[in-house]
Every structure is written in C-alpha cells, then in structure tokens.
Amino acid sequence: MDANAVKHIASLARLEISEEEAEEFSKEFSEVLEMFNRIDGIECEGEMVLPFGVEPSLRDDTPSGEKRNAGYVKGPKTV
Amino acid sequence: MIIDFWKDHDSGKFWERLERINKRFHYLNTVVKGEISGFPFSAKDLIVTKGVETTASSEILRGWVPGYDATAVKRMKEHGTLIGKNNCDAWGFGSFNLNTSFPVPRNPWDEERVTGGSSGGSAGLVAALEEPTISIATSTGGSIENPSSFCGTVGFVPTYGAVPRYGLISYSDSLDKIGVIAMTVEDAEFGFNIMRGPDKRDMTAIHIEEKARRVKKIGIVKEFLDVDPKIRDRFEDVVESLPYEAVEISLENTFKYGLVSYYIIAMAEASTNLARYCGLRYGRKGEVEGRNFNEYFSGIRSLFGKEAKRRIMLGTFVRSAGYRSRYYKKAACIRRMIVEEYRRAFKEADILLHPTMPTVAPKFSEIEKITPAKSYMMDILTVGPNLSGIPHGSVPIQKSGLPFGMTVNGRWKEDLTVLEFMKEVEAVACG
Numbered sequence: 001m002d003a004n005a006v007k008h009i010a011s012l013a014r015l016e017i018s019e020e021e022a023e024e025f026s027k028e029f030s031e032v033l034e035m036f037n038r039i040d041g042i043e044c045e046g047e048m049v050l051p052f053g054v055e056p057s058l059r060d061d062t063p064s065g066e067k068r069n070a071g072y073v074k075g076p077k078t079v
Numbered sequence: 080m081i082i083d084f085w086k087d088h089d090s091g092k093f094w095e096r097l098e099r100i101n102k103r104f105h106y107l108n109t110v111v112k113g114e115i116s117g118f119p120f121s122a123k124d125l126i127v128t129k130g131v132e133t134t135a136s137s138e139i140l141r142g143w144v145p146g147y148d149a150t151a152v153k154r155m156k157e158h159g160t161l162i163g164k165n166n167c168d169a170w171g172f173g174s175f176n177l178n179t180s181f182p183v184p185r186n187p188w189d190e191e192r193v194t195g196g197s198s199g200g201s202a203g204l205v206a207a208l209e210e211p212t213i214s215i216a217t218s219t220g221g222s223i224e225n226p227s228s229f230c231g232t233v234g235f236v237p238t239y240g241a242v243p244r245y246g247l248i249s250y251s252d253s254l255d256k257i258g259v260i261a262m263t264v265e266d267a268e269f270g271f272n273i274m275r276g277p278d279k280r281d282m283t284a285i286h287i288e289e290k291a292r293r294v295k296k297i298g299i300v301k302e303f304l305d306v307d308p309k310i311r312d313r314f315e316d317v318v319e320s321l322p323y324e325a326v327e328i329s330l331e332n333t334f335k336y337g338l339v340s341y342y343i344i345a346m347a348e349a350s351t352n353l354a355r356y357c358g359l360r361y362g363r364k365g366e367v368e369g370r371n372f373n374e375y376f377s378g379i380r381s382l383f384g385k386e387a388k389r390r391i392m393l394g395t396f397v398r399s400a401g402y403r404s405r406y407y408k409k410a411a412c413i414r415r416m417i418v419e420e421y422r423r424a425f426k427e428a429d430i431l432l433h434p435t436m437p438t439v440a441p442k443f444s445e446i447e448k449i450t451p452a453k454s455y456m457m458d459i460l461t462v463g464p465n466l467s468g469i470p471h472g473s474v475p476i477q478k479s480g481l482p483f484g485m486t487v488n489g490r491w492k493e494d495l496t497v498l499e500f501m502k503e504v505e506a507v508a509c510g
Contacts, residue, residue, distance in 0.1 A: 001396075006392065009392045009395055009396050009399070010388075010392055012395050012399065013350060013391045013392055013395040014354075014357075014373065014376050014377045014380055015377060015380050015381065015383070015388055015391060015392065016377045016378060016380070016381045017381075017388065021388075025388075025389065025392065028389065028450060028451050028452070029389075029392070029393065029396075031450055031451070031452040032342075032393060032451060032452045032455070034452075035338075035339060035342075035452050035455070036339050036342070036343060036397070036406060038335075038336065038339050039336055039339050039340065039343075039406075039409050039410065039413060040405070042336065042409065042413060044409075044412040044413055044415065044416050045412065045415075046412060046415055047408055047411035047412045047414075047415065048411055048412070048414045048415035048418060049253055049411060050239070050253050050283065050468075051239050051253070051414075051418060051466070051467055051468025051469075051491075059279055059282070060279070
C-alpha cells in the first residue's frame, strides 16, 4: 500500500496525517496486509457476527403483536 | 478470601503503599482515595465510572467525567469501594501497554519489562500490592490473559455476554468482554459472581450455567505448545500432576487463521466505534472558528495515538468497497470455522489447556523496534477463545522469578466449571 493510498484511507476515516506519517504507515500496512493475505483462498461458508450461543434479547417495552413482523419492529412515524 | 481480609484491616498503610507503588510503576491513571468499605477494587480506564474521569488512556478523552456507572462498576460498588482507574493501552489496542497517553506501566517483577496489555495497569496493581484487590478488566483478544501471565495474576474472561457491557467503551462489540483480575481464583470468582447476570441495558447479556460440571477428560491443544521451552516444560509438569485423563486436541484452523481473522474483525469494528470521537460529544474540544465540519472533526481526531490511527485506517480499509469480501467477510466466515472447531474439540474433552503466552514478559528494549505486525503475533494463543466467546482464564503456574500462566478453557456458559478447574491448577502449581 503506497503513501497515496494511505492518505486516501486517512481522508475516508477523517484523520489528519502528515507526509511523514503516510510514508511510515505505508510500510507498516504493507507488512500487516501481507499477514492478512494468509486467508486468501480459504474455502468457508456463512459469516458469523456474534459468537455461538448468544441470542440477543429485546427489551420488555419493545413493540409486540402486529408491530412485529419477520424479525423487524415497526417504529413510530417520525417525518 | 478478599472480603474476610478487609473486615478489620487498617486502610491507612494501604493508601501509603498504593501511592508509593503508583508513583513508581504507573498502574492507575486516577486514584480515588477514601474510606474502604467492603473491599477495594479498581476498574480499567476503559470502563465508565460516575464522577471519576474516564479516559480510555487516550488524549482525546482527557477531562471526560461520566455521569453514570457501567453496570459492572455499579454492581461492584454495592459490595466494595472503587480505588482508581487502571492504566491500559488506549482503547484496549495493544499487547504491551505501551500505547497509553499516561506514563507506561512497568512490570512489578522487573522494571525493565512490560506489564503486558492491554489491561497492564490492572494486572500490575493487583500483583504489586500486598493486600488483595480486584480489578475489573476487559478482554477483546487477550487483554486480561496476557498481562495476567506476564505479572503473575489470575485473569478470568467470562463467556461473551455473561457480564453486561453497558458502560464499557466499545472497541469491538462482537468480541469485547468484561472480566476480572485478582491474586487468587477464589477472589476472581467472587468478583465475577458480583458482576454477572442479564441487564436490560445490554441486549447481549445472558445467564450462564449455575452448576459446575464434573470434569472427566482434559484436552491439550497441540498446536499451542510451540512456546519458550521453559514454559512448555513447566506446563507439561503441571498437566501431569492433574488427576485427569489427558487427550491431544488439534485446533489447526484456529492456530493458522485465528490471528488474522481476529485482527480484521477487531479493526473493522474499532474503526466504526471510534467514529464517535469527533470533539462534539466527549472529551477534548477544538477551535471551531473558520473550520468546516470535516476539518474540525479530522483536527480533533489527530489526538488519537499512533496505534489508534493504524487500527482506524486498517479497519476502514478492510470494510471499504472492493475489499470487504476479501477481508472482513472472509474473516467473519473463518470465525465460524473456528467456533465449530472449538465445538468439536469440546466433544472430546471437558476442558482445554494450553500455555497463556509464548514467552515471559519481554524487556522494553526487546520490543522497541518491533513492527506492528510482529507485535500482533504475540496474541497467537489468546485470540482463539476470544473469537469463540468461551469462558477461559489464566492461572500462574510459575510464581518465582518471572511468572507465566496456563489457560483453562471451557464450554460456552460453563464459567463455573472453568473457575473450579482453575482452582485445581492453582493448588497443583502454587499450593
């Protein structure tokens, strides 16, 4: 990842970085991404966001009955 | 037990010692001096405390005094007294507690060495004090186990969600856990039992199994034995002294891909979580005059330390269009593989054991020039149980000279089984 790419990401992340920092991060990120690339080509299916066994519960005051449908909750009209 | 010790203990000398230790070793960012009722506990500075400055050890939050307590702190205050906020790697980002805006804490056994991180101030303080205390700490990828191994403390990381996270400054929501650091397993269990249980303010907070299981078979994770030979020898001695049938377990995918999967997920989540620090709602404010929103926002965010900037940028990159599938989605998919690998392993054994860290605490001079990628590799043995969300804890198995620990892992929600087993390891190793 070159210094220009680092500056682009920094602007996406709303971070101010100096030319010097961009050069330094560029070297470091290249090594980190080389490490990340170890997972290239791994075959696997289905992402997991929360670890196994956790079923988020909803608060007691969450709307029930007709305001609940297919896992969604109908909220109040705001506009 | 901690509560009995403090029943009739004079706290005058305690404060004297604590202040002397803190001046030299830098374990607390803020000291809250006062009368001790019940027992003393500290909280990592990543956990919100009412009326006490909470900085996450970062410059950007300096001066922020929250108006509420985290659930874990609130529950602990019903039995004990908050004595201070522990130094840590800013936002929990680090394995050596070097990434702090406060003076870097030093290992209580050798000042030339690190405490480990990110809960370095927690483990350091607990180990350095003569009197028993408890620290509320957090682990995302090893932040309780790592400093516990390096400082010779007991560190317990509960099942994901067993202790509510309301009031914990988020690093990576799908991985963050609140746990305990103490000098004995009994004290760690005591602290955990106070803090655990559902909370209406945290929808991921859960109940755990209320009874410990009778352990029949233990599993030794073969890929996790490539460590310092002294650690490996002592680990094997302790395993041999335990009165259980031991089987060899393979966690090959966890060993090969766990570290990468962990860092991609943790950085991706951190980059979104840290977007809230923009100089409007919390902590330090900047000069508004003559600057548009983006300029103001970016200017304040330059107060982030180097490691925070690294993680925000790498996290933004792995989520960005064109790279999301290659990195973030793949890492989340590997996480499923790892969780399934642990589930298979627990069909063969009730408890899984391995050394906590590959080395003893390194010297500051040894890690001065280490690159970020190399420092991330220190977490090779701790990321697996953290990605899986299983309960696990580190028990010191070498207390003389430089300490190191053994990690005890159990099935999801079997926290009490893990704690019971940790007591057995403690009795064998240090009894």
